[in-house]
Amino acid sequence: xxxxxxxxxxxxxxxxxxxxxxxxxxxxxxRAGEALPPTRELARRLAVSRNTVSGAYDRLAGEGFLxxxxxxxxxxxxxxxxxxxxxRETSALRPAQAWAGVPEPPTRxxxxxxxxxxxxxxxxxxxxxxxxxxxxxEQLRGSRPQVLTYGDPRGHQGLREAIxxxxxxxxxxRADPDDVLVTNGSQQAVDLAARVLxxxxxxxxxxxxxxxxxxxxxxxxGARLACVPVDEEGLVVDELPDDCRLVYVTPSHQFPLGTxxxxxxxxxLIEWAQRHDAAILEDDYDTEFRYTGRPxxxxxxxxxxxxxxxxxxxxxxLLPALRLGFLVSPPGLREAVTKAKYLTDWHSAxxxxxxxxxxxxxxxxARHVRRMRREYQARQQLVSSIVAxxxxxxxxxxxxxxxxxxxAYSSVPTRPVARAARNAGMWLYTLGDFTEPRDAVQGLVxxxxxxxxxxxxxxxxxxxxxx
Numbered sequence: 001x002x003x004x005x006x007x008x009x010x011x012x013x014x015x016x017x018x019x020x021x022x023x024x025x026x027x028x029x030x031r032a033g034e035a036l037p038p039t040r041e042l043a044r045r046l047a048v049s050r051n052t053v054s055g056a057y058d059r060l061a062g063e064g065f066l067x068x069x070x071x072x073x074x075x076x077x078x079x080x081x082x083x084x085x086x087x088r089e090t091s092a093l094r095p096a097q098a099w100a101g102v103p104e105p106p107t108r109x110x111x112x113x114x115x116x117x118x119x120x121x122x123x124x125x126x127x128x129x130x131x132x133x134x135x136x137x138e139q140l141r142g143s144r145p146q147v148l149t150y151g152d153p154r155g156h157q158g159l160r161e162a163i164x165x166x167x168x169x170x171x172x173x174r175a176d177p178d179d180v181l182v183t184n185g186s187q188q189a190v191d192l193a194a195r196v197l198x199x200x201x202x203x204x205x206x207x208x209x210x211x212x213x214x215x216x217x218x219x220x221x222g223a224r225l226a227c228v229p230v231d232e233e234g235l236v237v238d239e240l241p242d243d244c245r246l247v248y249v250t251p252s253h254q255f256p257l258g259t260x261x262x263x264x265x266x267x268x269l270i271e272w273a274q275r276h277d278a279a280i281l282e283d284d285y286d287t288e289f290r291y292t293g294r295p296x297x298x299x300x301x302x303x304x305x306x307x308x309x310x311x312x313x314x315x316x317x318l319l320p321a322l323r324l325g326f327l328v329s330p331p332g333l334r335e336a337v338t339k340a341k342y343l344t345d346w347h348s349a350x351x352x353x354x355x356x357x358x359x360x361x362x363x364x365x366a367r368h369v370r371r372m373r374r375e376y377q378a379r380q381q382l383v384s385s386i387v388a389x390x391x392x393x394x395x396x397x398x399x400x401x402x403x404x405x406x407x408a409y410s411s412v413p414t415r416p417v418a419r420a421a422r423n424a425g426m427w428l429y430t431l432g433d434f435t436e437p438r439d440a441v442q443g444l445v446x447x448x449x450x451x452x453x454x455x456x457x458x459x460x461x462x463x464x465x466x467x
Contacts, residue, residue, distance in 0.1 A: 003030070003037060005046060013048050017056040025065050025081045032078040036066065039074075098220045112450075114425035115459030119256060119405035119447035122316050126372060131364055135355040147350040153342040155182025155326070156353035162360040163312070163326050171284065172301045173310055175328045181337055182326050182348050186285060186313040189327035190214045192344070193281050193309050194246070196336040198223050202245040207235055209434040209441055211255045211283070214248050227436040230254060234261025237268040246279050252287040252296050256434045256445045258400030258407050260296050270299060273307045280308045286316040288369050290402040291377040306330035314356065316404060316449070317369060322352055379448040379456060380406060386460045387446065394467050395444065404449035407431060410442045412467065417444070420466040426459055 005020045007013060024030040036042070039057060043050040057074055060066045065080045139147050147156070154160065160177040167173035183189040190213075198204065200222030206215045208227035218225060223246075228239045235249050247269065251261035261269075273280050282299045300310040310328040318324075329337050341347070359365050384406055387397050395408040410417075414430040421428060428446060432439030451459060 003042070005042075007046055007048070013046075014052045014055045014059075017042075017046070017048075017053060018059050021056065021060060022063075022065060025060075025076055028081050030076050030081065032076050032080060034076050035072075036074045036076070096220075098222060102216050102220060113422070113427045115427070115455055115462065116450040117426060117428035117447050117459065118450065119429055119445045120316070121320065121447060121450035122318075122372070122404065123375070123449055123452075124319055124321075126375065127319055128364065128368060131359070132355065135358050136351060138358070139351045139354045147354045149350075151347045151350045151353075153181075153338050153347050154178075155180065155348060156350060156357055158357035158361070159353045160326075162357045162365075166360060166365070167310070167312060167328065170288070171295075171298055173298055173328060174301065175310075178334060179328050179331070180326055181329065181334075181341060182324065182353055183341070184323045184325070184345065184348050185315055186283060186311050186325040187213055187217070188344070189311045189325050190248070190281065190283070191217055192327060192337050192340045193279075193311075193329070194218055194221055194223070195340045195344075196333060197246055197279050203241060203243050205235075205240050205244045205247040207249060207254065208436050209256055209431055210248075211250065212434060214281075214283075215436070218246075218248075225436075230257060230259075232259055234259065234265045235269065237265060237272050240272060240276075242276060244276065244278055246281060247273065248281045248283065249299070250283045250285060251299055252284050253400065253403040255283075255285065256405065256407050256429070256431060257398055258403060258405065259398060260401070263297070266297070266299055266302055270303055270305075270307065274305055278307070281311065282308050283311045285311070285313055286403045288317050289373050289376050289404060291373070291380060293401045300328065306332060309333070317365075317372070318356070322356070324348060324352060324356060375453070376404060376449065379451075379453050382453065382456050383446050383448050383460070386457060390460070390464060391467065398443075405445055405447040407445045408443055410444060410467075412442070413439075414442050414444055415439055417463075417466045421463055424462060424466075426462060428463075 003024065005017055007016060021030070036057070039050050039053040043053045057066060061068060064077060066074050067077045068074050157177065159182055160180040163180050164175045164177045167175060183192065194217065198221055202223050203226055204218045204223045205226045205228050207230050209230065215225060226241045226244060229236050234251055234254060240247065249261070249269070251266060253260065269280065280299055284298060298310060300308045309330070311325065313325040314322055315325065327337060384397060387395055387408055391408070394411050398407045398409065400406050415432060418428060418430050428444060431441045431443035431445060435441050448456065
C-alpha cells in the first residue's frame with residue numbers, strides 16, 4: 001500500500017516518519033493486518049536513509065503498533081488503532097442555499113424488508129445472470145479493447161443503434177442513433193436536459209403528485225417550480241403558467257397515480273409548448289410493462305416541431321445497479337447534450353453498454369421483457385384483486401394498465417399506516433410522499449416488482465391490521 005508521508009524538514013526525519021505512521025494507525029487509515037512498505041522501498045520514495053525508516057518502524061514495533069513477520073514483512077498489529085475512524089470537525093464551508101431543502105438520499109435499498117411494496121424496484125432475482133456473465137466476459141476479452149478505454153460521450157455506438165431500434169418498434173419513437181445519448185440512469189437524462197435548456201430563474205412545471213427527484217434537481221439548478229395538478233386525464237394543461245420554459249411529465253404511466261394521459265391532453269400539451277416556446281421532457285420510465293389496452297402514442301411521436309425530449313431507462317427492465325438510461329433529443333440539442341454529458345462524467349461505463357447492446361441484438365432483451373411482463377401482470381392482478389376485495393371500505397383503487405405499481409386513494413390518513421407497516425417489516429409509499437405540500441393527497445402506492453408473488457397476499461393481510 002502506498003503511504004503518504006510529508007517530509008518538510010521541520011523536525012527529525014525519523015521522528016516525522018514515526019509520528020505520521022502512528023497517526024495513520026490510530027485514526028484507522030492504516031488498519032489491523034495491513035502491510036507497510038519494505039524499509040528499503042519507503043526510504044527510496046522519501047529520499048532518506050534506510051536506517052531512518054528502520055528506526056521509525058522499530059519504535060512503532062516497540063510500542064505495540066507494528067509486528068514483523070520473518071520473510072513476510074511488517075504489519076499493523078491487531079487492536080493498535082481505533083475500531084471506527086474519528087469524526088472530523090465540522091467545516092466552515094456551507095452549500096449553496098438551493099441544497100438546503102433537498103432531503104437526504106433514500107436508504108430504500110439498504111436492507112430488504114420482509115414485505116417490500118415500494119414502487120420503482122424490479123425483481124432482480126429473475127435477471128438472467130448466466131447470460132449476463134457471458135456477455136460481460138466476452139466484452140472483456142482482448143479482442144475488444146475499444147470498450148476498455150475512454151469512449152464516446154454519446155454512448156456505445158452499438159447500444160445507441162439498439163436503443164433507436166427498440167424505441168422505434170416498441171414505442172413508435174422515430175429516432176436515429178445520433179439522436180440517442182446513453183446516460184447513467186434516467187435521472188442523469190433529466191439533469192442533462194435541464195442543464196442545456198434552463199437558466200437560473202426559469203420556471204419548470206412538474207406534475208403534482210409527481211416523482212420528487214426531478215423536482216428537487218430543478219430546484220438545485222436555480223429553477224422556479226410550478227407544481228401542476230393531475231386528474232384522471234393526466235396533467236391539467238390549462239393550469240400551466242405561461243412563462244414555463246420546461247414541462248416534465250410521465251404521460252404513459254403517471255407517477256405515482258398510474259393513469260395515462262389522454263390523447264386530447266397530449267395534443268393540448270404539445271400545442272401549448274408550441275405557443276409558449278417551451279420544451280417537454282417525457283419520462284417513459286416503465287411502459288415496457290403494459291398489460292391491457294392498446295399501446296399509447298408517446299408525446300415524442302405526436303410532436304412535429306421537435307419540442308419533446310424522450311427519456312427511457314434500463315433500471316426497471318434489467319437491473320437498477322446497471323445505472324443505464326438514455327435521452328432522445330431533437331437535432332438542435334444533440335451537440336449541447338453531448339457537451340453536457342462530457343463535462344459531467346465523460347461517458348457511461350463502456351463494458352456494460354456493450355454487453356446490453358449485444359443482449360439486445362441477440363434477442364435476449366426482448367425475451368426477458370416478455371417473461372417479466374407475464375410475471376408482473378400476474379402480480380398486478382393479484383394486488384389489485386386483493387385491494388378491491390379486502391380494502392374496499394377504506395381504499396379506492398386507481399385503474400392502471402402498465403408499470404410496476406398500482407395506487408389507491410384512502411378515506412383515512414395514510415402516514416400513520418405507512419409508519420406502522422414499516423415497523424412491522426413492510427415498506428410502502430403513500431401518495432402524500434409525492435405531493436406538494438406533503439400529504440396533500442391521502443392514499444397508498446403498492447409496488448409489486450420487488451415482492452415475490454407468494455408474499456403478496458400475506459403481506460397485504462398484515463397491512464389490513466393497520467387500516
